[in-house]
Amino acid sequence: MLMSNSIPDLPVTKDPVLSIEGLSLFVRTDDGRRLKIVENASFSIGPGQFFALVGESGSGKTMIARAVMRLVPDAVLEIDGSIRFGAYDLAHASERILRPLRGAEITMIFQEPMSSLNPLMTVERQLMEVIDAHGRFKGPEQRERIIELLRRVRFRDPELILRAFPHELSGGMRQRVMIAAALINEPKLLIADEPTTALDVTIQREVLDIIAELARDMGLAVLFISHDLSLVYENADEIAVLYGGVVMEHGPARDIIERPAHPYTAALLACVPHRRVKGSRQAGIEGSVPSVADWRQGCRFVDRCQQARDACRSGDIPLVVDGPRSVRCVAPLLLGERH
Amino acid sequence: MSVMDTVATSALEKRLLLDARGVSKSFWRRTGLFTKAVENRALDDVSLTVATGEIVGLVGESGCGKSTLAKVLLGLERADAGVLHGAMGAIFAAGARTMPPAERGIQMIFQDPYGSLNPRMKVGALIGEGLRIQGCLSKAEIRDEVRRHITLVGLSEDSIDKYAHQFSGGQRQRLCIARAIIMKPSLLIADEAASALDVSVQMQILNLLLDLRDRIGLGVIFISHDMGVIEYLCDRIAVMYRGRVVEEGPADAVLDRPRHPYTAHLIAARPRVGAKRINAVSADAFDATEITNEAASLVRRCVYAERCPNRIDRCTLERPELVRDYETSISCFNPMS
Numbered sequence: 001m002l003m004s005n006s007i008p009d010l011p012v013t014k015d016p017v018l019s020i021e022g023l024s025l026f027v028r029t030d031d032g033r034r035l036k037i038v039e040n041a042s043f044s045i046g047p048g049q050f051f052a053l054v055g056e057s058g059s060g061k062t063m064i065a066r067a068v069m070r071l072v073p074d075a076v077l078e079i080d081g082s083i084r085f086g087a088y089d090l091a092h093a094s095e096r097i098l099r100p101l102r103g104a105e106i107t108m109i110f111q112e113p114m115s116s117l118n119p120l121m122t123v124e125r126q127l128m129e130v131i132d133a134h135g136r137f138k139g140p141e142q143r144e145r146i147i148e149l150l151r152r153v154r155f156r157d158p159e160l161i162l163r164a165f166p167h168e169l170s171g172g173m174r175q176r177v178m179i180a181a182a183l184i185n186e187p188k189l190l191i192a193d194e195p196t197t198a199l200d201v202t203i204q205r206e207v208l209d210i211i212a213e214l215a216r217d218m219g220l221a222v223l224f225i226s227h228d229l230s231l232v233y234e235n236a237d238e239i240a241v242l243y244g245g246v247v248m249e250h251g252p253a254r255d256i257i258e259r260p261a262h263p264y265t266a267a268l269l270a271c272v273p274h275r276r277v278k279g280s281r282q283a284g285i286e287g288s289v290p291s292v293a294d295w296r297q298g299c300r301f302v303d304r305c306q307q308a309r310d311a312c313r314s315g316d317i318p319l320v321v322d323g324p325r326s327v328r329c330v331a332p333l334l335l336g337e338r339h
Numbered sequence: 340m341s342v343m344d345t346v347a348t349s350a351l352e353k354r355l356l357l358d359a360r361g362v363s364k365s366f367w368r369r370t371g372l373f374t375k376a377v378e379n380r381a382l383d384d385v386s387l388t389v390a391t392g393e394i395v396g397l398v399g400e401s402g403c404g405k406s407t408l409a410k411v412l413l414g415l416e417r418a419d420a421g422v423l424h425g426a427m428g429a430i431f432a433a434g435a436r437t438m439p440p441a442e443r444g445i446q447m448i449f450q451d452p453y454g455s456l457n458p459r460m461k462v463g464a465l466i467g468e469g470l471r472i473q474g475c476l477s478k479a480e481i482r483d484e485v486r487r488h489i490t491l492v493g494l495s496e497d498s499i500d501k502y503a504h505q506f507s508g509g510q511r512q513r514l515c516i517a518r519a520i521i522m523k524p525s526l527l528i529a530d531e532a533a534s535a536l537d538v539s540v541q542m543q544i545l546n547l548l549l550d551l552r553d554r555i556g557l558g559v560i561f562i563s564h565d566m567g568v569i570e571y572l573c574d575r576i577a578v579m580y581r582g583r584v585v586e587e588g589p590a591d592a593v594l595d596r597p598r599h600p601y602t603a604h605l606i607a608a609r610p611r612v613g614a615k616r617i618n619a620v621s622a623d624a625f626d627a628t629e630i631t632n633e634a635a636s637l638v639r640r641c642v643y644a645e646r647c648p649n650r651i652d653r654c655t656l657e658r659p660e661l662v663r664d665y666e667t668s669i670s671c672f673n674p675m676s
Contacts, residue, residue, distance in 0.1 A: 274571060
């Protein structure tokens, strides 16, 4: 076992599409303070890989996604570390470089599809707009490309959908239109920020399957943001668990779910409700997620952790690396026991 | 706690807190200036009962009528047909006097605890507002009641002088629960009450509802689309689809041996850690017809026929009624074996 505070050499698929190293994010507040909201996060996503970033509200998962897209103005969000995408370092790239990348090489879908669609335009016009903006497809090719994409997101009758206005579509259909729009220019990276949260359970499954299938077939790297471990479990290749801006645990999806190494991951899994046998109760996690202003030295989870000890409350928490897995904990579960 | 204890002992005798029979509610929508209004039947002949200390889960996807049913029970919407009986007597029947919402003994908590608490009021005023409007208690008595109820939901007594924004999401939902139960309802309707909360906090709220059920014999209608939460919490489950109850029965029976194909589909679609994956039926068949055929529920046929893998000819010719079938009640001509 190897213990270190430096960035580990995580298993990297040949030439990752996105490679984040030592990423820290700072937000400037109105009263001039500089709050650290993400601390030293590192991970990379290869082509065709479905990477899930899981965390509760306030864990910083959405801010990481927005930092990759550079959607937050520099005056508000300060980025430390590197976000490598091909030849570029997105963390420090200028707007001139970023502009042609957004919507073509890197695309994003959001939680609420209705607010991303223009209610006054038909689906056809909106998709045409996306395709026109980057000029990869011209003339009759454009319409063919749109129809093909609508088929890929499992619309049986794309022509019917093309003529529809967003309000005529159900939530699941709208999200599928958004996925089509996001993939129309053949991006290399898709960032999906809780795209299924606003959808019904029955539709959630299908939208997830579509994204996973497209990632496989098109060699697309997917950064999937979610608050629900049980949701991403089946489709994700890798999972990183975020808590209080720190990547607590990272590794192959199945491995993490079946043998969580961080007490937080384990507690989170124990929160997935099951049937109560003879009036038994599941405990849940006591307390609540600490807000950014309350972050102190040591481990962020310490106040809610069953395994907490003195070493958790001070200094840097070491990153324990074991093969493809890594965990930031003083006393990780399981990993140590095997050695 | 003495008042609570007396309530708890009297709650031991099981009685019906809600008996709804054949409740229907339609919304009429005009699509154009000269076109005839189109009927959208949000509730179609819905029957549901809740007994003391019982938690009934109401599941189904958005637009199935779950929330409309809650509104009808609370008196926020008026039913078109049907009979409603509550713990306090007849609530609603066509042609008879409708019981005012305040007298029904039904309270509700909502999904978003941020949106349902006035940011300008202190907790004392927020929680005590219902009692103040009722006007039966003095200011000091109301304050005592508020204090008792915030401790009952697991918050400290000094919370009484704080504002809502000083609490976390889970704590705010506790405040909402305190505000509902201070009115001594016999029935609490929780509409997606845990869905907006973080996974780690959700369990605390579910356990609080179980505690209240045990301690004051509260009946709960828990509306949710999360089958995991429903499984954890509920004694009985009613599954709704497009305004109809398609299956209803004890939680274990509905979850382990679903008889209606839609129930089976819902359970299969549930994300589950470690369980074997069952392929969900594609929703697209339904999606495509939704554009062209809005009022499908009005046609004399099973509301689920378009999506149903078990469909037989009879399903499109006749409407199945909710009938008793071994452990549960289902409305289906060709149920799962």
